Each structure stands twice: as structure tokens, then as C-alpha cells.
Amino acid sequence: MNAPNSDQYFVHAIIGDGLTAAAFLEYAVADHVDEFVIIGPNASQLGRGLAYAKAPEGASWEYAYLLNSPASDIDPEFKPWLEENWAEIERKMTGRKPDWLAAAKELIAKGDVSALNIPRQFFGDFLVERLNNVIDRYRGQGKKVRIVEELAVSIEKDDESYKIKTESGDAIVAHSIDVAPGGPKDQRMEGDESKFSAPTLFGSEERIIEHIKRGAEISCIGMNATMLDALRLCQSALPDKDLRFTAISPRGELPEPLIPDRPDLFVPELRGDHSTAISFLDDVKASIEQAKKDGFEQREIRAGYRAFFLEHGLANFVRDPEEAKFVPRTLRHWLRGGTRDTILDFHGLMVDGVTHVEKGAVREIQPGNDGATIISVDQMGNIQRKETGFVINCSGAGSSFEFDPLTNALIEDRVIDICQTSGGIAVGEGCATKLENIRFLSPATTIIGAEIMPMPLYDAHLLRSWVKRANGLKT
Numbered sequence: 001m002n003a004p005n006s007d008q009y010f011v012h013a014i015i016g017d018g019l020t021a022a023a024f025l026e027y028a029v030a031d032h033v034d035e036f037v038i039i040g041p042n043a044s045q046l047g048r049g050l051a052y053a054k055a056p057e058g059a060s061w062e063y064a065y066l067l068n069s070p071a072s073d074i075d076p077e078f079k080p081w082l083e084e085n086w087a088e089i090e091r092k093m094t095g096r097k098p099d100w101l102a103a104a105k106e107l108i109a110k111g112d113v114s115a116l117n118i119p120r121q122f123f124g125d126f127l128v129e130r131l132n133n134v135i136d137r138y139r140g141q142g143k144k145v146r147i148v149e150e151l152a153v154s155i156e157k158d159d160e161s162y163k164i165k166t167e168s169g170d171a172i173v174a175h176s177i178d179v180a181p182g183g184p185k186d187q188r189m190e191g192d193e194s195k196f197s198a199p200t201l202f203g204s205e206e207r208i209i210e211h212i213k214r215g216a217e218i219s220c221i222g223m224n225a226t227m228l229d230a231l232r233l234c235q236s237a238l239p240d241k242d243l244r245f246t247a248i249s250p251r252g253e254l255p256e257p258l259i260p261d262r263p264d265l266f267v268p269e270l271r272g273d274h275s276t277a278i279s280f281l282d283d284v285k286a287s288i289e290q291a292k293k294d295g296f297e298q299r300e301i302r303a304g305y306r307a308f309f310l311e312h313g314l315a316n317f318v319r320d321p322e323e324a325k326f327v328p329r330t331l332r333h334w335l336r337g338g339t340r341d342t343i344l345d346f347h348g349l350m351v352d353g354v355t356h357v358e359k360g361a362v363r364e365i366q367p368g369n370d371g372a373t374i375i376s377v378d379q380m381g382n383i384q385r386k387e388t389g390f391v392i393n394c395s396g397a398g399s400s401f402e403f404d405p406l407t408n409a410l411i412e413d414r415v416i417d418i419c420q421t422s423g424g425i426a427v428g429e430g431c432a433t434k435l436e437n438i439r440f441l442s443p444a445t446t447i448i449g450a451e452i453m454p455m456p457l458y459d460a461h462l463l464r465s466w467v468k469r470a471n472g473l474k475t
């Protein structure tokens, strides 16, 4: 960022209220900043965003959704926070369905609470507490911190500053801006919004619960983290034995559970002379196979690769950037992992005939009088029809990303670019955009300066690390 005149009253705005926006505030180079303005619909709970949101108090699914990795992998400061707040967490989790404390009892007995997949809402509590301390620190330094609980709708250049328009028509003048609006929208599917279907899990819980309680079979399109959250929602509403739950995806594969097994992470050893993505991926594949032979589990392999790639960029191994761009789409499948508790429950409940997996590429959902029909195509190209009680579209963003309106405007104005290979967002060194003093980072970012992200940024630790780097801090 360019240095301002020393006599200028300098306003730095942050657009977004999630973990990335929070990291931009926490790691800001703030000496020259007189005022921070944080703009987001839930900006007074800065850090929660979509992923670590609060459920309505008293809802059966309060605290049902879990982190997808052990707490120790998400943030080094979360471990001491957990230990300090454990008694309160235990109190809040007592008597809940599914019985998270019972599943966790072995690790709790060992005092190893940071190895647990903690309810995401608690991680949100931790983030909000941390950010309130950051805000207090800035205020203690005499800076102003203004919270604007609205969506930003546009950014206009105005001589030496920018004018950010909000939904209500207000205009906020800022000299520099960090934009962190979150990932792309979930892809829609024909028939996914009806009496017997929901286009997304989050925000539809109350309606879905009614169908779970009437004993309807719940079918999820997609077998990812959101599907696992949908199973937890079901388990929060009815005893496991009374559920009927099906997940459908083209591959019909559950993610591998991320279970910490040993204190050391896998350290890859890769050759640095690959001329193609395929040759590099072969090298990675051999290293993962060797790691498994040496007794490393998916969690140690995934976290090991994440640490390795933070230290050594992909360009060190695949010099041609056009080739390197083909790496992430394969690597993300190999390094995929998910919430241990729910994946183990899913497998266990399959034996009892409660959960089912079906293979198929879903084309359409047809609502009926007392349920819905899912139309899919199997691997042989045959059309399949499945009658079910209620359908949740958990298929995620898909491959052709659809962004929020502000991101779309920035793309249209060529302030940020789209990578034609990944469909993700490309920004400059330090998350710079083409407009001076505006930076951008979201989980959909796939290129930062000369670095091509080998693993998706849908990961709290990676996002925070890239914000740190953008502010010249070591990761």
C-alpha cells in the first residue's frame, strides 16, 4: 500500500464480516490509520461470517455443526482458548443430540481437547472475542473503529480516496480498502426450491427439521462438508434409529475423516524439475502412497502438505505457470478430508440401514404431493429416478463460480481477474487489485501474485496466513 500524507485523516475500510475480514483488521499495518470502518451485515460479530455463524438460541442444531479438522489444525491460539473455556463448553454440550461429549470422551479423558472437532459456533465465539480485543487495542491507541452493519454495493474512485456505497444508500469515504466477501454462491439446480426441497442447508434448518420430524427421508445432493452438516442437523432432531438419510454424488465417496494419530506431520519430499502438471502429480501421488505405508493418516498428510506448500510455493516444483494451474483441481481430491465424528457416524449408520449412498449426477428435482423425485444420470448414462421425502441441495459452488454482486462488479471492471483454468479469482502480489490501495481475498482466490494456490483456500489457517503475508508478516 502507498504511504499517505502524514497530515491526512486516513480511513481504512474492510468489507466483509468473516474470518478473512477479521484477519485483515487484526494484521493491518495501522500506524497511519486514524479510522477503521468495518462493513458487513453481521460486522459486530466480526469473524463469524458464514462458516462460524450463531444458530438461533435454543434450536436443536445449536452447536451441531463441527469444524472439519481437529481444533489444533485451525488456529494455534484456539487450543489455549479451548482449555480455558472447556468447563463452559462441556456445560453447553451436555444433553445435546447427537452426543458429542460421549463421542469425545476418550480424548477428553486424556486432556487432549484440541484434537477434537469442536462445534464451529465455539470457534466463532473465539474469533469474536479475539477481534473485540483487537478493536479495543486500536481504540486504546486513539483510533476510531466504526461498525457498519450493511452490505457494500459499490466502490467508486474519487480523487485520492474511494466512496463505498452501502445498501441503504450511505456513502463511506475510505483511503484504502480490504475486500473479503467470502466464497462463491452455491450452485442452483432445477426444482431445488419447493415445498419438498431447499436450495441450501444454512438458513433452511427450521423448515428441514419439520420434514425430519414427520419421518421423511432426507436426501442430500453432494457428499461434502455441507452434507455432513445436514446429517448432524437430522441427528439433532430425531434419534438415529428413526432417521432415513441418503447422500448422492457422481463418485459416491465420503471424504476421509481427519483423525489426529501422531504428533508429527508428514513432510513431503518432491522433485523440483517438473515440466508438466501430470509429472508433478505423479510425484505427489507416490509421496502420499509412501506416507500411508509409513503409517501417516490423512490428517497428518493433509496438514503436512498444507504446511509444506505455505513454505514452498508450487512454482518451485512446476515452473510453467500454465501447467501449474492444472495441479489444484486434482490435488484437492487427494488432500480432501472431513469431520471425523460425522463421517464415522455416517459409516456406522450405514450398517444399521439408516444412511445410504447413491451414485449419480443429479439433473433435476421434481417436487410431488408428499415428497420429491430426484432425477440423476448414473455412470453408464442411464436416467435414474429416486422418490424421497425432502431434498437438500448440498452440491456447493460447482465448477463455474457464481459470485456475490460486489465481486461480480470488481470482475466486470477488471479490478480483479478470473483464472480461466480454475474459474477462481486472481489477484496481485499481497492480494493487490488493479486499483491502488484496494486488496481482495476470498476462499475462491486461486492465484496471488506469482503463486498458484496448490490447495483451495477454503481453510481458515490458509486464509489467515495469506492475509499475514499481504501485511508483510511472517507465516
Ligand SMILES: Cc1cc2nc3c(=O)[nH]c(=O)nc-3n(C[C@H](O)[C@H](O)[C@H](O)COP(=O)(O)OP(=O)(O)OC[C@H]3O[C@@H](n4cnc5c(N)ncnc54)[C@H](O)[C@@H]3O)c2cc1C
Residues within 6 Å of the ligand: 015, 016, 017, 018, 019, 020, 021, 039, 040, 041, 042, 048, 049, 050, 051, 052, 066, 067, 068, 069, 074, 120, 150, 151, 152, 153, 180, 181, 182, 183, 225, 404, 406, 441, 442, 443, 457, 458, 459, 460, 461, 463
Ligand atoms: C459452512 C462452512 C463450514 C466451513 N468449515 C470450515 C472448517 O471447519 N475449517 C476451515 O478451516 N474452514 C472451513 N470453512 C471454509 C471457510 O470458507 C473459511 O474457513 C473462512 O471462514 C472463510 O471466511 P471468509 O471471511 O473469507 O468468508 P465468509 O465466512 O463467507 O464471510 C464473508 C462475509 O462477508 C459478507 N459479505 C459478502 N459480501 C459483502 C458485501 N458486499 N458487503 C459486506 N459484507 C459482505 C458475507 O455476508 C459474509 O458474512 C467452512 C466454510 C463454510 C461455508
